[in-house]
Amino acid sequence: MKFDKKKIGPLLTGSVVPLMFLIISIIAIPLSGYSGGFLVDQIITRLARNSFLVLALLLPIMAGMGINFGMVLGAMAGQIGLIFITDWGITGAPGLLLAALVAAPIAIGLGYFCGVVLNRAKGREMVTGMILGFFILGVYQFFLLYMCGNVIPFKTSSLLLSKGYGVRNALNLGVAKGFDKLILININGINIPVGTFLIIGLICVFTVWFRKTKLGQDMRAVGLDMSVSDTAGIAVDKTRIQSIIISTVLACFGQIIYLQNIGTMNTYNGADQAGLFAAASLLVGGATVTRASIPNAIIGTALFHLMFIVMPMAGKNITGSAMIGEYLRMFISYGVITIALVLHAWKRQKDKDMERHSFQLDMEKQASK
Incomplete structure (x- = not known):
C-alpha cells in the first residue's frame, strides 16, 4: 500500500496542534489529581459557555479575512444589552432574549463600521481588527462611565457608582443560567445544559x-480570490462587510450566552479578551487563518479549556507553587498556538514555492517543444 505524500502532509500539518494539546493534557491529567467525572463536568460546562463565541469566527475566515478580532465589538454590544435588562429587572430566558434584541442593532452598526475599516486594510485585517477593538473599547467605557445614569436614566441605583452615574465594575446578572436551566439534565452528578x-x-x-x-x-x-470574484461580478467589499456584520452579531449573542453561564459580568474588561480566547480555541482545533470548520471550533474549545483546567493543578503538584502552575498553563498553551501559526506560515510558503517550481517546469517543457 502506497501513501500519498501530498495528502498525508497537509493532514499531519493540520493535526499537529490538536495532537500536541491532547498529548500534553493526557500527561497532565494524572498529575493534576482531578477525577474523570470532574473533568467531564468542567469540559461540558466550558463547551456550553464558549463554543458559540468560537463558532462566530468561521464566516470571516471563509471570506478570506482571517480571524475576526473585531468580534470584541459584538461582545461589547452584548454586554450593553445585559446591563439594560438588568436595570429593567427582567430575569431568566426572556431577559436573555430581550438583551439579544437590544444588543443586535448595536452589533449590526458596529459590525458595519468594522467591515468598512477592514476593507481599507486588505491583507492586514487581523491586526487592524485587534486595534479597532481597543479603540471601540474606549468608546464603550466612556459610554458606561459617563452616559449611563447621567444622560441615560437608570431605575436601579445599585447598578451605578456612588457618584450617581457610571455603571459599577462588576454586576450580578439576574439572567444567570437562563438558557442553561431551560433543559438541564443531571447524569451521575454531571450537569448537561441541553438548552444551551x-x-x-x-x-x-x-x-x-x-x-x-x-x-x-x-x-x-x-x-x-478577490480579483477573480470582482471580475465575476461579485461585490467584493459588500460581501466582506456582510461577513463581518454576521460574525459581530453572532459574537454579541455568544457573549450573552457566555455571561449567563458565569452569572456575573466584569463591566469594563469582560469583552476585551473574548476575541483572543476564541481565536486560540479555534487554532488549537487545527484551524488556520484561511481554513476553519465546525469540528475545529468544537474540538479546539474542548482541548484548549482542558489544558486550562489541568495545567495549573499539575504544575502546583509538581513544583508546590500555584504561580508556576499558572505560568506553565500560559506558556504551553500560547507556545503551541505560536507553533500553529508558524507551521501555517511555513506551509503557505512551501506551497507557493512548489507552485512556482511547477510553473517553471511547465514553461521549460513548453520551451523545449
Missing part, C-alpha cells in the same frame, strides 16, 4: 446552511 447546547446546535445548522446560499458561495469565492 440546542442553541449552539442552531448556529452549527445555520453555518452549514449559510455556506450553501448565494451569499455564502460569494463569501467563499471572495476568500479564494
Whole structure:
C-alpha cells in the first residue's frame, strides 16, 4: 500500500496542534489529581459557555479575512444589552432574549463600521481588527462611565457608582443560567445544559446552511480570490462587510450566552479578551487563518479549556507553587498556538514555492517543444 505524500502532509500539518494539546493534557491529567467525572463536568460546562463565541469566527475566515478580532465589538454590544435588562429587572430566558434584541442593532452598526475599516486594510485585517477593538473599547467605557445614569436614566441605583452615574465594575446578572436551566439534565452528578447546547446546535445548522446560499458561495469565492470574484461580478467589499456584520452579531449573542453561564459580568474588561480566547480555541482545533470548520471550533474549545483546567493543578503538584502552575498553563498553551501559526506560515510558503517550481517546469517543457 502506497501513501500519498501530498495528502498525508497537509493532514499531519493540520493535526499537529490538536495532537500536541491532547498529548500534553493526557500527561497532565494524572498529575493534576482531578477525577474523570470532574473533568467531564468542567469540559461540558466550558463547551456550553464558549463554543458559540468560537463558532462566530468561521464566516470571516471563509471570506478570506482571517480571524475576526473585531468580534470584541459584538461582545461589547452584548454586554450593553445585559446591563439594560438588568436595570429593567427582567430575569431568566426572556431577559436573555430581550438583551439579544437590544444588543443586535448595536452589533449590526458596529459590525458595519468594522467591515468598512477592514476593507481599507486588505491583507492586514487581523491586526487592524485587534486595534479597532481597543479603540471601540474606549468608546464603550466612556459610554458606561459617563452616559449611563447621567444622560441615560437608570431605575436601579445599585447598578451605578456612588457618584450617581457610571455603571459599577462588576454586576450580578439576574439572567444567570437562563438558557442553561431551560433543559438541564443531571447524569451521575454531571450537569448537561441541553438548552444551551440546542442553541449552539442552531448556529452549527445555520453555518452549514449559510455556506450553501448565494451569499455564502460569494463569501467563499471572495476568500479564494478577490480579483477573480470582482471580475465575476461579485461585490467584493459588500460581501466582506456582510461577513463581518454576521460574525459581530453572532459574537454579541455568544457573549450573552457566555455571561449567563458565569452569572456575573466584569463591566469594563469582560469583552476585551473574548476575541483572543476564541481565536486560540479555534487554532488549537487545527484551524488556520484561511481554513476553519465546525469540528475545529468544537474540538479546539474542548482541548484548549482542558489544558486550562489541568495545567495549573499539575504544575502546583509538581513544583508546590500555584504561580508556576499558572505560568506553565500560559506558556504551553500560547507556545503551541505560536507553533500553529508558524507551521501555517511555513506551509503557505512551501506551497507557493512548489507552485512556482511547477510553473517553471511547465514553461521549460513548453520551451523545449
